[in-house]
Amino acid sequence: xxxxxxxxxxxxxxxxxxxxxxxxxxxxxxxxxxxxxxxxxxxxxxxxxxxxxxxxxxxxxxxxxxxxxxxxxxxxxxxxxxxxxxxxxxxxxxxxxxxxxxxxxxxxxxx
Amino acid sequence: xxxxxxxxxxxxxxxxxxxxxxxxxxxxxxxxxxxxxxxxxxxxxxxxxxxxxxxxxxxxxxxxxxxxxxxxxxxxxxxxxxxxxxxxxxxxxxxxxxxxxxxxxxxxxxxxxxxxxxxxxxxxxxxxxxxxxxxxxxxxxxx
Numbered sequence: 271x272x273x274x275x276x277x278x279x280x281x282x283x284x285x286x287x288x289x290x291x292x293x294x295x296x297x298x299x300x301x302x303x304x305x306x307x308x309x310x311x312x313x314x315x316x317x318x319x320x321x322x323x324x325x326x327x328x329x330x331x332x333x334x335x336x337x338x339x340x341x342x343x344x345x346x347x348x349x350x351x352x353x354x355x356x357x358x359x360x361x362x363x364x365x366x367x368x369x370x371x372x373x374x375x376x377x378x379x380x381x
Numbered sequence: 382x383x384x385x386x387x388x389x390x391x392x393x394x395x396x397x398x399x400x401x402x403x404x405x406x407x408x409x410x411x412x413x414x415x416x417x418x419x420x421x422x423x424x425x426x427x428x429x430x431x432x433x434x435x436x437x438x439x440x441x442x443x444x445x446x447x448x449x450x451x452x453x454x455x456x457x458x459x460x461x462x463x464x465x466x467x468x469x470x471x472x473x474x475x476x477x478x479x480x481x482x483x484x485x486x487x488x489x490x491x492x493x494x495x496x497x498x499x500x501x502x503x504x505x506x507x508x509x510x511x512x513x514x515x516x517x518x519x520x521x522x523x524x
Contacts, residue, residue: 271387271439278394278432285401288409292417300486301414304421307478308408311425311471312401315432318464322436331463338467342474349481354489370495 272323279319286312303348310341383442390439397431400424413494414486422479429471437464 286309293305314334321330404424411417437460444457 274391274394278398281398282401282432285398285405288405292408298414298486298489298491300482300489300491301417303482304418304479305408307482308404308421308425311429311475314467314471315429318433318436318467322439327436327440328460331460331467335463335467335470338470338474342470342478345478346481349478349485352482352489353485 275319275322279316279323282312282316282319300349300352303345303352306348307341307345310344311338314338314341382446386438386442390435390437390442393431393435393438395435397428397435400431401428404428414491415483415493418479418483418486422476422483426471426475426479429475430468433464433468433471437461437468440464 289305289308289312293302293309296302296305314337317330317334317337318327321327321334324330401424404420407420407424408417411420440461441458445454448454
């Protein structure tokens, strides 16, 4: 069963490479943040698998829980930092997106 | 009896890895911020849930079920319960962080890819680029 968990951990580690590529070449900062969020969640899972390999899951489970908590706090902080809703043009852009999705309605239909 | 738990746990872990393949390549290859966020949010959450749950079920195989003793069997269930706590935490926190990041990106004015081929935010002159195609007219062909 240890071999199975070693293979699962290596596959999980290899599948983190596309997220790293997205972090490196992501066009916007939030794309990079998404990649970091995915890698952080997967690291918490990988800690549990490492605990199964070393047969010390009772210790590594606490590490994984703390890591997941820190990852959540970090991604929420990054989202708040990158949030720019106070600027003036944003509302217009938001309305344009909503019109392009739902069709022109609302204020223009009333007015 | 214990090999049933082992097999079910292994199946759950493999299923989680399959879902993570979809999440990783969706994150790599989708054309748009919002579609990438879709792949990352859903695939990541489900993959983490399945793998942690598979490890928890696999740990149940090591519990001695034959001689049930309140002082020896029940403490062995502590680690699977902690893994279930990780499951619940991931199930709450991952969609919440995905939603917060999506909201931040939407308020930043990141353009979604539309069927017209242009970007939906170009109308205000804020993002209009020279190479943008004509906006969609009634009766024109959607590529």
